[in-house]
Amino acid sequence: MSADDDTAVPATRPPLRIRGAALRRGERELWSGLDLDVAPGEFIAVLGPSGSGKTTLLRAILGLEHLSAGTIETGGRLVQRRGNRRIGYVPQQRPLPPETALRGRDLVTLGVSGHRFGFGLPNRRDRERVDALVADVGASAFADRPVGELSGGEQQRLRIGQAIADDPDLLLCDEPLTSLDLANQQAIVSLIDRHRRDRGTGVLFVTHDINPVLDIVDRILYIAGGRFTLGRPDEVLQTSVLSELYGAPVVVLRAGGRLVVVGAPDAEDAHHHHHPDPDEGVRA
Amino acid sequence: MNWSDIGDAMFGGMADYGAILALVSNSVIAGAVLGVVGGLVGVFVMQRDMAFAVHGISELSFAGAAFALLIGWDVVTGSIVGSLIAAGLIGWLGARARDRNSFIGVLMPFGLGLGILFLSLYSGRSANRFSLLTGQIVSVQNAQLGWLIAISILVLLGLLFIWRPLRFDSLDPQSAAARGVPVTGVSLGFMLLLGLIVAVAIHIIGALLVMALLVTPAAAAMRIASGPWSVPLLAALFGFVSAVGGILLAIAGTLPVSPYITTVSFLIYLVCRLAGRRRGRVTRERFA
Numbered sequence: 001m002s003a004d005d006d007t008a009v010p011a012t013r014p015p016l017r018i019r020g021a022a023l024r025r026g027e028r029e030l031w032s033g034l035d036l037d038v039a040p041g042e043f044i045a046v047l048g049p050s051g052s053g054k055t056t057l058l059r060a061i062l063g064l065e066h067l068s069a070g071t072i073e074t075g076g077r078l079v080q081r082r083g084n085r086r087i088g089y090v091p092q093q094r095p096l097p098p099e100t101a102l103r104g105r106d107l108v109t110l111g112v113s114g115h116r117f118g119f120g121l122p123n124r125r126d127r128e129r130v131d132a133l134v135a136d137v138g139a140s141a142f143a144d145r146p147v148g149e150l151s152g153g154e155q156q157r158l159r160i161g162q163a164i165a166d167d168p169d170l171l172l173c174d175e176p177l178t179s180l181d182l183a184n185q186q187a188i189v190s191l192i193d194r195h196r197r198d199r200g201t202g203v204l205f206v207t208h209d210i211n212p213v214l215d216i217v218d219r220i221l222y223i224a225g226g227r228f229t230l231g232r233p234d235e236v237l238q239t240s241v242l243s244e245l246y247g248a249p250v251v252v253l254r255a256g257g258r259l260v261v262v263g264a265p266d267a268e269d270a271h272h273h274h275h276p277d278p279d280e281g282v283r284a
Numbered sequence: 285m286n287w288s289d290i291g292d293a294m295f296g297g298m299a300d301y302g303a304i305l306a307l308v309s310n311s312v313i314a315g316a317v318l319g320v321v322g323g324l325v326g327v328f329v330m331q332r333d334m335a336f337a338v339h340g341i342s343e344l345s346f347a348g349a350a351f352a353l354l355i356g357w358d359v360v361t362g363s364i365v366g367s368l369i370a371a372g373l374i375g376w377l378g379a380r381a382r383d384r385n386s387f388i389g390v391l392m393p394f395g396l397g398l399g400i401l402f403l404s405l406y407s408g409r410s411a412n413r414f415s416l417l418t419g420q421i422v423s424v425q426n427a428q429l430g431w432l433i434a435i436s437i438l439v440l441l442g443l444l445f446i447w448r449p450l451r452f453d454s455l456d457p458q459s460a461a462a463r464g465v466p467v468t469g470v471s472l473g474f475m476l477l478l479g480l481i482v483a484v485a486i487h488i489i490g491a492l493l494v495m496a497l498l499v500t501p502a503a504a505a506m507r508i509a510s511g512p513w514s515v516p517l518l519a520a521l522f523g524f525v526s527a528v529g530g531i532l533l534a535i536a537g538t539l540p541v542s543p544y545i546t547t548v549s550f551l552i553y554l555v556c557r558l559a560g561r562r563r564g565r566v567t568r569e570r571f572a
Binding site: 062064081082083084085087089090099100101102103106107109110111113114115116117118119120122146159161163172 | 327330331444445446447448449451452455456458459460461462463464465466505506507509510511512513515
């Protein structure tokens with residue numbers, strides 16, 4: 001399913017190459033036989049109900065969890081160690097507590113120098129790097145305020161600044177738009193889109209709602225019902241394709257420039273079991 | 285006891301203040317070092333939400349010291365052994381916050397009970413008994429003071445070494461792991477340093493009061509600052525002022541040192557809390 005035209009770029013070291021990946025939880029096999037190549041600058045959305053192993057896939061790419069089978073290579077190297085600074089990681093937006101003793105720019109600083117041992121006296125190189133990253137994600141106006149005072153969208157800009165600190169080849173985003181309003185969702189998406197076009201960073205973007213990224217996404221990996229399908233949005237987001245994937249009648253509707261998946265029973269079920277957050281779920 | 289007795293207890297030593305100060309100068313140095321290092325460690329105790337763990341470690345450290353007293357060992361060694369066992373157990377069994385708190389809740393009364401058992405069996409000077417619980421720095425011998433200072437400096441060096449990865453792991457554990465920070469090693473390293481500094485603090489302000497130097501100064505600093513430099517610097521300063529100020533006030537009279545240290549550190553917190561109120565109100569309005 002992976003060898004289509006998008007991945008035929010003659011890159012010697014693709015940002016991500018997954019072969020024969022499988023994931024099981026106890027007795028249940030979530031998916032198997034997953035082959036995925038992410039080309040430089042490619043934007044792939046990962047969709048599917050909660051509990052379908054999307055976050056685990058990202059954590060496995062980072063070396064923080066193990067797959068049941070298969071291999072993962074990032075930048076031409078087999079994933080073996082825990083954590084990887086060649087990969088940027090943007091976690092789900094969780095508001096930081098108001099009293100957190102941290103300024104906005106310190107979040108970015110953690111990405112630049114947080115992994116280094118020693119106390120780290122302030123130095124100009126790191127400061128300039130942080131300044132550049134803060135400006136890059138449009139956070140200069142509020143970077144010196146305590147993070148607890150910043151809005152969700154402002155915090156998420158800074159998290160992206162942290163994730164791209166080492167100019168990674170691959171950016172993993174785990175539901176980065178959750179609990180953001182529409183304007184902030186658009187701002188974050190266009191920030192990531194601009195970055196991957198400018199820097200050739202491959203993006204794997206886990207999301208419940210395809211609409212915010214529908215205009216820019218290159219391919220979609222849709223995981224549901226113990227299977228997956230991978231392809232261009234117009235190939236995947238079809239009533240027949242998703243009905244077969246879910247093993248249940250599902251309707252894909254386009255209305256007012258938005259795309260809606262109606263009647264995905266597994267998604268809603270799993271959603272209520274695993275996520276108390278009412279904001280989530282494929283918009284239906 | 286009437287007011288003049290209380291006055292005597294508090295200020296009776298004023299006439300000989302210089303002579304007393306000369307006698308306890310090593311205690312002042314030990315207090316100063318503990319104040320600074322305790323303030324710095326406290327910043328991470330607060331960020332990692334481990335105030336309760338500090339209390340748990342100190343109770344087991346007290347049990348270790350009481351056991352050493354009973355069998356005639358060195359009490360500083362005993363307290364360190366107790367501390368490290370507690371810190372190791374908490375670090376090993378309580379990786380997640382909820383597990384940790386329930387485990388500490390189980391460990392704490394056990395440690396305190398053991399310590400009281402050992403003290404009850406101990407037949408030596410009774411003044412030694414209470415000093416482990418409520419502290420009496422001025423009665424610690426010079427050789428032991430040297431050890432306490434050396435251990436504090438060791439903790440300081442260890443803390444400076446793991447400072448940035450520890451900070452990353454404390455503030456943003458998910459991203460720290462993703463970026464290859466050895467989060468398990470850093471966490472266990474911090475537990476080791478925390479255990480050591482708690483063992484030192486027991487001898488200076490007592491097992492029941494260690495929070496006054498390991499939690500309060502950092503909590504105060506975080507009310508009024510949020511920068512990566514200002515918070516640890518203020519926490520170290522507040523710890524220093526509490527410890528040294530408390531000792532200097534105490535030697536004017538005949539009362540123990542600990543209540544002075546806890547009062548000074550509490551007053552600093554109170555002032556910071558009032559001064560930081562404006563910031564808190566702005567925050568709440570933004571989130572409303």
